[in-house]
Amino acid sequence: MGERRRRGRRSSLELSHAEVPIDRGTLRIDVEEVVVMTWEALTAITSVVTTLVLIATVVMAGRQIQLLRRSTQLDGLIRILDEMSDPAVLGSYRFVLEQLSAKMQDPAFRQSVIDGKAAESTHPYLPILQYFEKVGSFVKFGLLEPDTVYCQAGAPAVKAWDALKEVVAYDRARVGPGTWDGFEMLAHGTIRYFRRMNPNFPGRYQPRPTEPF
Secondary structure (H helix, E strand, C coil), rough: CHHHHHHHHHHHHHHHHHCCCCCCCCCCCCHHHHHEEEEHHHHHHHHHHHHHHHHHHHHHHHHHHHHHHHHHHHHHEEEEEEEEHHHHHHHHHHHHCCCCCCCCCCCHHHHHHCCCCCCCCCCCCCCHHHHHHHHHHHHHHHCCCHHHHHHHHHHHHHHHHHHHHHHHHHHHHHHHHCHHHHHHHHHHHHHHHCCCCCCCCCCCCCCCCCCCC
16 A cells, blocks of 8 residues: 555656756756846946936036136135225226316316327326226126125226216227226126115115005
């Protein structure tokens, strides 16, 4: 009886092996496919990581450039403010505000302005005119941040521009409409900047009317 059972088990095992044949060639192909798929996955992951690293590098480089640009603009602003404190520039500014109007009543002085025969020794308005033209050009071409310049140096520029309009008009009639346009842009930009806070600028402060609820 026991012998008969053992034979039955052996027959079942043999039958099982016969029903599930192992194809070694197919097994080798399956393993190769798994290896290829794994390699492709690793390649894709590496590509994603590389892309993220590149993006992070670009972002960091952009921030570094922005910080460098702000630092450069701050240095430029400090330099132009220091230059405005120069005695020659301050003296020219005072001459424009306090004496130019009276000097323009002198026919000989006026004619020299019209003819463009001006020199710093006889026409003291030139240093401040050239100074504000330079500052306005820096703002115009993006070398200085506009609002910072308007806030720190704009108000004197507006006063000087109003006092020098006649001189500028003579120079433009002789040279062309673009003459002193950097100075003009600086003055007009300053007016727009301060009128956000004082609609009456360059006049006395006038608060905005309170809107009804």
